[in-house]
Amino acid sequence: xxxxxxxxxxxxxxxxxxxxxxxxxxxxxxxxxxxxxxxxxxxxxxxxxxxxxxxxxxxxxxxxxxxxxxxxxxxxxxxxxxxxxxxxxxxxxxxxxxxxxxxxxxxxxxxxxxxxxxxxxxxxxxxxxxxxxxxxxxxxxxxxxxxxxxxxxxxxxxxxxxxxxxxxxxxxxxxxxxxxxxxxxxxxxxxxxxxxxxxxxxxxxxxxxxxxxxxxxxxxxxxxxxxxxxxxxxxxxxxxxxxxxxxxxxxxxxxxxxxxxxxxxxxxxxxxxxxxxxxxxxxxxxxxxxxxxxxxx
Amino acid sequence: xxxxxxxxxxxxxxxxxxxxxxxxxxxxxxxxxxxxxxxxxxxxxxxxxxxxxxxxxxxxxxxxxxxxxxxxxxxxxxxxxxxxxxxxxxxxxxxxxxxxxxxxxxxxxxxxxxxxxxxxxxxxxxxxxxxxxxxxxxxxxxxxxxxxxxxxxxxxxxxxxxxxxxxxxxxxxxxxxxxxxxxxxxxxxxxxxxxxxxxxxxxxxxxxxxxxxxxxxxxxxxxxxxxxxxxxxxxxxxxxxxxxxxxxxxxxxxxxxxxxxxxxxxxxxxxxxxxxxxxxxxxxxxxxxxxxxxxxxxxxxxxxxxxxxxxxxxxxxxxxxxxxxxxxxxxxxxxxxxxxxxxxxxxxxxxxxxxxxx
Numbered sequence: 001x002x003x004x005x006x007x008x009x010x011x012x013x014x015x016x017x018x019x020x021x022x023x024x025x026x027x028x029x030x031x032x033x034x035x036x037x038x039x040x041x042x043x044x045x046x047x048x049x050x051x052x053x054x055x056x057x058x059x060x061x062x063x064x065x066x067x068x069x070x071x072x073x074x075x076x077x078x079x080x081x082x083x084x085x086x087x088x089x090x091x092x093x094x095x096x097x098x099x100x101x102x103x104x105x106x107x108x109x110x111x112x113x114x115x116x117x118x119x120x121x122x123x124x125x126x127x128x129x130x131x132x133x134x135x136x137x138x139x140x141x142x143x144x145x146x147x148x149x150x151x152x153x154x155x156x157x158x159x160x161x162x163x164x165x166x167x168x169x170x171x172x173x174x175x176x177x178x179x180x181x182x183x184x185x186x187x188x189x190x191x192x193x194x195x196x197x198x199x200x201x202x203x204x205x206x207x208x209x210x211x212x213x214x215x216x217x218x219x220x221x222x223x224x225x226x227x228x229x230x231x232x233x234x235x236x237x238x239x240x241x242x243x244x245x246x247x248x249x250x251x252x253x254x255x256x257x258x259x260x261x262x263x264x265x266x267x268x269x270x271x272x273x274x275x276x277x278x279x280x281x282x283x284x285x286x287x288x289x290x291x292x293x294x295x296x297x
Numbered sequence: 298x299x300x301x302x303x304x305x306x307x308x309x310x311x312x313x314x315x316x317x318x319x320x321x322x323x324x325x326x327x328x329x330x331x332x333x334x335x336x337x338x339x340x341x342x343x344x345x346x347x348x349x350x351x352x353x354x355x356x357x358x359x360x361x362x363x364x365x366x367x368x369x370x371x372x373x374x375x376x377x378x379x380x381x382x383x384x385x386x387x388x389x390x391x392x393x394x395x396x397x398x399x400x401x402x403x404x405x406x407x408x409x410x411x412x413x414x415x416x417x418x419x420x421x422x423x424x425x426x427x428x429x430x431x432x433x434x435x436x437x438x439x440x441x442x443x444x445x446x447x448x449x450x451x452x453x454x455x456x457x458x459x460x461x462x463x464x465x466x467x468x469x470x471x472x473x474x475x476x477x478x479x480x481x482x483x484x485x486x487x488x489x490x491x492x493x494x495x496x497x498x499x500x501x502x503x504x505x506x507x508x509x510x511x512x513x514x515x516x517x518x519x520x521x522x523x524x525x526x527x528x529x530x531x532x533x534x535x536x537x538x539x540x541x542x543x544x545x546x547x548x549x550x551x552x553x554x555x556x557x558x559x560x561x562x563x564x565x566x567x568x569x570x571x572x573x574x575x576x577x578x579x580x581x582x583x584x585x586x587x588x589x590x591x592x593x594x595x596x597x598x599x600x601x602x603x604x605x606x607x608x609x610x611x612x613x614x615x616x617x618x619x620x621x622x623x624x625x626x627x628x629x630x631x632x633x634x635x636x637x638x639x640x641x642x643x644x645x646x647x648x649x650x651x652x653x654x655x
Contacts, residue, residue, distance in 0.1 A: 033425070090634065097373065097626065098630050100559060101626030102627060104556075104563075104619045105627065106623075107623070108616050108623060111616030227433075235426070263444060271440040277429060277432075278437070281417075281430050
């Protein structure tokens with residue numbers, strides 16, 4: 001039982017990272033119906049940018065992280081402006097394929113830097129060890145991950161419920177035509193969605209980096225694990241992204257704890273999310289909180 | 298009576314004329330000439346050049362399949378490499394016991410079965426979700442192969458075929474022998490593709506892609522149509538995989554990763570989605586681009602003045618390939634969404650109407 005609680009706690013910590021990464025992904029999908037296949041690359045770029053600023057430019061870590069998050073937000077904004085804005089009016093499938101191509105380009109660019117191979121870790125800024133409560137221990141980095149996600153969630157909730165921009169983003173997600181006719185700038189909303197996606201991706205990347213170190217394959221893998229999380233939660237639901245992320249995180253920890261011993265070679269935690277993705281698509285394609293598309297002629 | 302040899306335009310007046318494969322006599326002649334040229338080509342080439350052609354043709358078969366799912370049905374598939382892999386592993390397991398003209402179609406059928414399973418959500422959801430189903434299958438496939446002892450956990454499984462009907466296949470004639478086999482299979486697959494898609498099923502696919510609600514109202518079943526497209530695309534992938542296994546004389550998991558799936562997608566986009574000519578031009582373009590990139594990274598590596606600029610730990614070959622493929626995808630989608638096929642069409646219509654402007 002103690003083990004189980006331990007897996008649960010670590011799972012929530014990992015899952016909150018997925019949730020954070022998934023937020024930006026869902027935002028893009030909600031506002032423009034585009035599935036962003038380059039999300040994992042955003043995560044990696046944000047995390048490595050923070051590393052470069054902290055380790056090479058010798059900035060204090062919090063400043064490096066902040067600058068990296070802003071830079072990745074700018075990257076998301078630029079990607080929208082340079083590539084996706086030109087694709088307006090093209091079939092959505094072409095737009096999605098552009099993001100696939102973009103993922104490949106960003107991958108190549110990462111390989112051109114020393115980050116393409118090898119492992120890196122941030123300079124330590126938290127005391128090692130952690131809290132222990134009734135046999136369940138949680139490290140400070142994991143606590144930071146959960147705290148970070150909670151802060152971002154609160155900010156997001158406030159942003160979407162209260163701020164004008166947030167409300168207009170929800171309006172665009174709901175009905176582009178209608179929001180255009182009441183004077184919402186759809187263009188600005190799209191650009192903003194991509195910027196926010198870059199922002200949350202970088203935040204997730206930095207948290208992953210503090211918890212488990214930096215390595216290109218691993219970071220892009222987080223981007224892939226976002227897909228099961230958002231499908232499970234419902235592709236167009238912010239709440240679903242968070243719940244889906246946490247569920248996937250917990251499932252992964254449980255698989256690593258209980259299933260790996262039965263599989264030669266182990267590693268069930270890497271494949272389980274994709275099995276969940278397929279099964280969700282078979283039986284409940286719109287996920288837990290997604291809005292079912294009902295079509296009327 | 299119009300002279301059919303000098304026909305410069307489309308004078309179709311009846312439905313039977315509209316479904317013909319060749320519009321003019323000139324097209325028939327040019328296809329025959331092309332086939333003769335392709336038949337004679339390997340006699341003039343080195344073994345290493347035939348090798349590149351063989352890969353191009355094998356990938357062309359896989360891309361033909363992708364052109365059914367993505368080009369015709371409008372379902373993005375980022376799992377074609379996994380279907381190719383299913384075909385290849387089927388061949389690897391059955392090749393010691395069965396002749397190759399049985400194992401390759403079996404590879405196709407097994408892949409089609411997997412395609413059917415992966416495509417099942419298309420009965421309920423729209424195209425975007427399907428892309429994620431193929432992504433999941435791609436990841437599950439690579440992971441599972443790495444865990445299954447019978448598949449050597451992803452390490453190389455040798456596939457041997459030393460003679461065919463008494464004809465010895467050795468080191469010298471391996472590439473040339475398989476060139477003709479692959480060309481023949483490609484020809485069959487192209488004919489099947491054309492016949493399938495110009496008929497009732499092909500038009501159903503186009504209708505479902507363009508407006509599935511309208512197609513539904515016209516009595517087609519969008520879910521079933523898409524599911525069949527998925528299975529067919531996977532079948533083509535499986536056939537390509539089977540040929541790949543025999544031609545490479547081994548099956549390794551590195552050939553069937555997500556990166557390879559993206560490469561197939563790049564081939565389809567560069568060639569022009571939903572066209573036969575594009576399915577041939579795209580793989581050729583990407584294969585030669587890959588060769589060029591490999592040469593370029595070799596040249597840079599061996600250049601001492603450049604070597605000092607590159608930081609340690611940077612692997613140029615693994616950087617340039619995804620960079621080039623990604624750029625090609627993005628640039629073609631932005632500036633020439635109809636792909637190389639469009640260039641081919643422009644050139645062809647120039648010659649067809651020559652010496653007139655139109």
